[in-house]
Amino acid sequence: MKNIIFIAPPAAGKGTQSDMLKNTYGYIHISTGDLLRAEIATGSALGLEVKSIIDKGNLVSDELIIDIINSKLTEIKGKPFILDGFPRTLNQAKVLDKIIDDNYEVIYLELSKEEAIKRIEGRLTCSCGKSYNLNDEALKPKQEGICDNCGKKLVKRDDDNTLAFAVRYDNFLNNTKVLIDYYKNKNKLNVIDVNRDINAIFKDISEIVIND
Ligand code: AMP
Numbered sequence: 001m002k003n004i005i006f007i008a009p010p011a012a013g014k015g016t017q018s019d020m021l022k023n024t025y026g027y028i029h030i031s032t033g034d035l036l037r038a039e040i041a042t043g044s045a046l047g048l049e050v051k052s053i054i055d056k057g058n059l060v061s062d063e064l065i066i067d068i069i070n071s072k073l074t075e076i077k078g079k080p081f082i083l084d085g086f087p088r089t090l091n092q093a094k095v096l097d098k099i100i101d102d103n104y105e106v107i108y109l110e111l112s113k114e115e116a117i118k119r120i121e122g123r124l125t126c127s128c129g130k131s132y133n134l135n136d137e138a139l140k141p142k143q144e145g146i147c148d149n150c151g152k153k154l155v156k157r158d159d160d161n162t163l164a165f166a167v168r169y170d171n172f173l174n175n176t177k178v179l180i181d182y183y184k185n186k187n188k189l190n191v192i193d194v195n196r197d198i199n200a201i202f203k204d205i206s207e208i209v210i211n212d
Pocket of ligand 1: 010032033034036053054057058059060061062065084085086087088089092159168
């Protein structure tokens with residue numbers, strides 16, 4: 001089973017697809033956004049600092065995020081993993097090259113800016129990491145406002161607003177998009193159109209990562 005690295009603009013569904021891959025194949029899902037939000041939830045000084053960066057839509061420092069990824073990859077001891085949200089800069093990708101072997105595929109989830117905005121508007125999340133979308137029948141919670149997984153109350157992420165979205169999308173264009181060429185040159189890039197049904201997307205991703 002290949003390890004997976006997702007590259008995507010905001011709200012392209014990397015969390016949802018990671019969840020499906022985790023439940024079907026037993027991958028360990030490493031979401032840097034979730035790890036940062038967990039730090040915020042502890043109320044620590046670092047968490048407060050991270051919150052002020054994330055809420056504006058900016059990226060946290062490479063140094064901090066690389067530290068987090070390093071300890072997480074050490075903790076999982078070689079089990080198959082999904083990187084959801086890392087790398088997001090060329091520097092992060094170069095560091096990652098030094099800490100993992102080449103048994104991975106990069107999956108770029110392609111989505112237009114207009115569609116991403118629509119998804120951000122309808123998105124609700126749970127503190128357990130699961131996300132929902134009120135604008136998509138397949139992604140609505142069974143009970144309004146409640147997580148299907150754990151029964152907690154769904155909330156709107158503090159960075160899911162028009163202002164922070166604009167910054168996040170610009171960050172994607174200015175810092176992350178360069179990774180598409182980087183991984184294409186390494187022969188690792190797979191492009192998936194995600195303006196489709198989630199099961200069709202999942203089938204395509206499964207074929208890339210399982211049948212090797
Ligand atoms: P996500 O849940 O992937 O949308 O990430 C939420 C936010 O966490 C991003 O908008 C960034 O502020 C921060 N973040 C997550 N991953 C990274 C990363 N690899 N580098 C820098 N900041 C990150």
